[in-house]
Amino acid sequence: MVRDQADKNDYDFRLTLKVRDYELDVQGIVNNANYLHYLEHTRHAFCDAAGLSFAAMHASGIDPVLRRVDIEYLNPLRSGDMMESCLAIRREGAKFVFRQDIYRSPGGDPVVKARVEVVCLENGRLTRGDALAEAFSEYVND
Amino acid sequence: MVRDQADKNDYDFRLTLKVRDYELDVQGIVNNANYLHYLEHTRHAFCDAAGLSFAAMHASGIDPVLRRVDIEYLNPLRSGDMMESCLAIRREGAKFVFRQDIYRSPGGDPVVKARVEVVCLENGRLTRGDALAEAFSEYVND
Amino acid sequence: MVRDQADKNDYDFRLTLKVRDYELDVQGIVNNANYLHYLEHTRHAFCDAAGLSFAAMHASGIDPVLRRVDIEYLNPLRSGDMMESCLAIRREGAKFVFRQDIYRSPGGDPVVKARVEVVCLENGRLTRGDALAEAFSEYVND
Amino acid sequence: MVRDQADKNDYDFRLTLKVRDYELDVQGIVNNANYLHYLEHTRHAFCDAAGLSFAAMHASGIDPVLRRVDIEYLNPLRSGDMMESCLAIRREGAKFVFRQDIYRSPGGDPVVKARVEVVCLENGRLTRGDALAEAFSEYVND
Numbered sequence: 001m002v003r004d005q006a007d008k009n010d011y012d013f014r015l016t017l018k019v020r021d022y023e024l025d026v027q028g029i030v031n032n033a034n035y036l037h038y039l040e041h042t043r044h045a046f047c048d049a050a051g052l053s054f055a056a057m058h059a060s061g062i063d064p065v066l067r068r069v070d071i072e073y074l075n076p077l078r079s080g081d082m083m084e085s086c087l088a089i090r091r092e093g094a095k096f097v098f099r100q101d102i103y104r105s106p107g108g109d110p111v112v113k114a115r116v117e118v119v120c121l122e123n124g125r126l127t128r129g130d131a132l133a134e135a136f137s138e139y140v141n142d
Numbered sequence: 143m144v145r146d147q148a149d150k151n152d153y154d155f156r157l158t159l160k161v162r163d164y165e166l167d168v169q170g171i172v173n174n175a176n177y178l179h180y181l182e183h184t185r186h187a188f189c190d191a192a193g194l195s196f197a198a199m200h201a202s203g204i205d206p207v208l209r210r211v212d213i214e215y216l217n218p219l220r221s222g223d224m225m226e227s228c229l230a231i232r233r234e235g236a237k238f239v240f241r242q243d244i245y246r247s248p249g250g251d252p253v254v255k256a257r258v259e260v261v262c263l264e265n266g267r268l269t270r271g272d273a274l275a276e277a278f279s280e281y282v283n284d
Numbered sequence: 285m286v287r288d289q290a291d292k293n294d295y296d297f298r299l300t301l302k303v304r305d306y307e308l309d310v311q312g313i314v315n316n317a318n319y320l321h322y323l324e325h326t327r328h329a330f331c332d333a334a335g336l337s338f339a340a341m342h343a344s345g346i347d348p349v350l351r352r353v354d355i356e357y358l359n360p361l362r363s364g365d366m367m368e369s370c371l372a373i374r375r376e377g378a379k380f381v382f383r384q385d386i387y388r389s390p391g392g393d394p395v396v397k398a399r400v401e402v403v404c405l406e407n408g409r410l411t412r413g414d415a416l417a418e419a420f421s422e423y424v425n426d
Numbered sequence: 427m428v429r430d431q432a433d434k435n436d437y438d439f440r441l442t443l444k445v446r447d448y449e450l451d452v453q454g455i456v457n458n459a460n461y462l463h464y465l466e467h468t469r470h471a472f473c474d475a476a477g478l479s480f481a482a483m484h485a486s487g488i489d490p491v492l493r494r495v496d497i498e499y500l501n502p503l504r505s506g507d508m509m510e511s512c513l514a515i516r517r518e519g520a521k522f523v524f525r526q527d528i529y530r531s532p533g534g535d536p537v538v539k540a541r542v543e544v545v546c547l548e549n550g551r552l553t554r555g556d557a558l559a560e561a562f563s564e565y566v567n568d
Contacts, residue, residue, distance in 0.1 A: 020325045021338055022459065024452045031448050032208045033178035041304045054305055055363040066174045070212040079339040162467045163480055164315055168308045175306065183446045196447055197505040221481040316492045317462035342453065350458045354496040
């Protein structure tokens with residue numbers, strides 16, 4: 001398992017999405033790379049909800065960048081499926097660690113479980129991420 | 143680190159690819175999901191080289207499916223960059239484990255390092271993957 | 285102009301979508317190919333609303349296929365933008381012709397205007413599309 | 427037909443590409459939007475060959491942008507297919523018009539035929555495109 005069992009209610013943010021047919025591959029299931037798109041879109045929607053758009057961050061010289069993704073594929077999504085994409089965030093030193101799980105909706109079958117590590121560049125240099133942590137202070141415990 | 147240090151010469155297959163501009167995002171670097179496309183394309187090219195096309199496998203009821211991807215992002219690729227996408231395969235029980243590393247070319251800076259687990263379905267049921275293992279016998283040690 | 289001026293109220297179907305950041309390219313605007321994804325997703329959502337899923341059609345041997353797309357790019361979408369994707373359908377012989385226009389929302393600036401031709405294969409052979417026309421009878425005038 | 431019959435030898439640039447399996451959809455054929463990716467990649471490779479990278483143009487304030495694409499889908503590409511992507515360029519006032527045709531290779535079956543209109547922005551304002559025309563002077567006749 002990627003991580004210990006987590007309470008399904010224990011997330012900081014949830015987003016409902018629907019599979020689009022162009023995301024399917026020849027096996028009739030969502031192509032593996034598209035789950036990383038779902039995860040990224042969920043993180044950006046979470047940032048928007050926290051008042052931080054990626055466009056605004058980039059314009060002010062702050063660029064969150066991905067360091068590592070560890071993703072388990074549990075049950076594939078198919079044409080017409082709805083999903084609930086869930087996210088919890090915590091800080092580990094200079095890293096922000098997102099626990100991101102997607103469930104089929106309704107029903108709640110787990111689809112993917114992922115652990116995503118992000119670091120923060122300012123003007124191209126690695127930082128401790130304090131600017132980001134302040135924006136996320138409602139959610140992040142050091 | 144995803145895994146212990148490996149000898150750069152210790153791969154079963156190598157593929158040279160070039161970044162396409164539509165793979166870049168607004169930060170001017172290849173979007174994180176596209177590396178999973180590179181990795182998948184490399185696995186399929188390896189299968190082709192071993193005499194196993196995905197289309198032919200699917201037609202005969204054999205479907206390799208992804209179980210887990212653990213990918214570290216080390217140095218981003220940009221417009222015009224070339225890469226060497228390298229693959230080593232081994233078997234662990236019912237799983238095939240691909241070690242997949244991408245290097246900038248020329249120069250050899252590491253771009254991503256990934257560990258990819260694949261299992262084999264036959265007519266929708268999980269198998270030990272013996273059919274696949276036979277095709278890969280030149281490369282796979284049980 | 286792709287076609288004569290049309291009344292903005294004169295559509296058979298409307299879908300609201302939001303730009304996802306992975307759809308942007310290095311210029312900070314939605315990449316040109318992604319508009320074809322928006323258009324396809326809108327057609328499939330329209331088919332769903334008419335009681336015809338693409339998966340179900342494919343399973344029963346009916347495959348609508350694209351013959352031609354003529355798309356004008358008028359105003360680019362950027363990070364965070366919402367759009368209204370509008371569709372009107374009519375039949376021309378064996379072809380279904382979709383007029384598909386996307387507007388920025390709110391505001392209503394035109395984003396793309398497209399004319400999309402679809403024909404209908406049954407078990408791989410071109411048909412007059414009568415099965416599809418019946419499903420669309422509420423919308424299509426021969 | 428999008429345009430008059432053209433001599434197959436009458437192109438300014440040719441690029442050989444191979445279908446990647448993640449470009450296929452559930453019908454087992456390349457998804458319609460991916461042909462726009464092939465066409466864009468071919469234009470950028472042509473620019474590179476003419477000594478003009480998109481990254482360099484963007485950095486110097488010159489941004490070619492798409493105005494219109496008219497594309498006919500003639501024969502779909504499938505898993506493992508190779509293609510030859512061909513391009514001819516001419517200038518029409520402030521527009522650059524690309525005739526872009528893709529053929530299956532070997533064999534030469536036509537896959538798509540497209541007409542692509544591009545205009546040139548300098549620092550966000552529409553220009554006559556003289557800077558671009560000069561770079562393409564070997565190919566473009568006013």
